[in-house]
């Protein structure tokens with residue numbers, strides 16, 4: 705019985721609603737970043753494809769397709785992009801607040817289980833981004849695997 709139950713648990717990527725949802729999320733988020741007094745200076749030089757790349761990165765971490773690592777970057781490349789940016793806790797916290805507000809506005813699932821996983825991942829990843837931003841070199845091999853994230857302790861989405 706148990707293996708069947710496990711197989712029926714959707715990935716975070718599936719539960720979120722697939723790639724279109726991730727792209728809508730980061731598209732709106734980085735539009736808002738451009739108008740945010742704290743984050744605009746940090747992202748002033750961002751590449752036009754930045755929003756899509758971040759969508760594809762998070763989607764892959766949430767066990768979606770390997771679009772980012774196959775075509776756009778790698779875990780090493782992502783860390784490399786943060787080097788020397790000297791991000792502050794104030795910037796990180798604004799980034800978190802804004803991306804979570806945007807999750808509501810694009811209608812990502814808001815069940816407690818899904819949001820617990822999303823917040824856990826974003827807290828983890830954004831705090832690593834701040835740590836990496838104070839480094840001048842990537843302390844990981846070039847072929848370091850992409851991280852993956854799952855449901856954690858709740859084990860699956862909210863079942864009413």
Ligand code: HEM
Nearest residue numbers: 749750751754757758761782785795796799826829830833
């Ligand atoms: C879970 C947290 C995070 C993830 C998954 C993430 C992901 C990424 C990815 C995938 C890139 C490379 C994009 C590309 O290939 O074009 C990138 C670049 C970058 N990230 Fe992050 N990031 C996170 C947190 C943050 C935070 C908290 C900040 C600042 C407050 C930040 C600032 C930047 C900047 C400035 C760049 C370079 C943009 C450019 O010049 O093109 N990141 N990030």
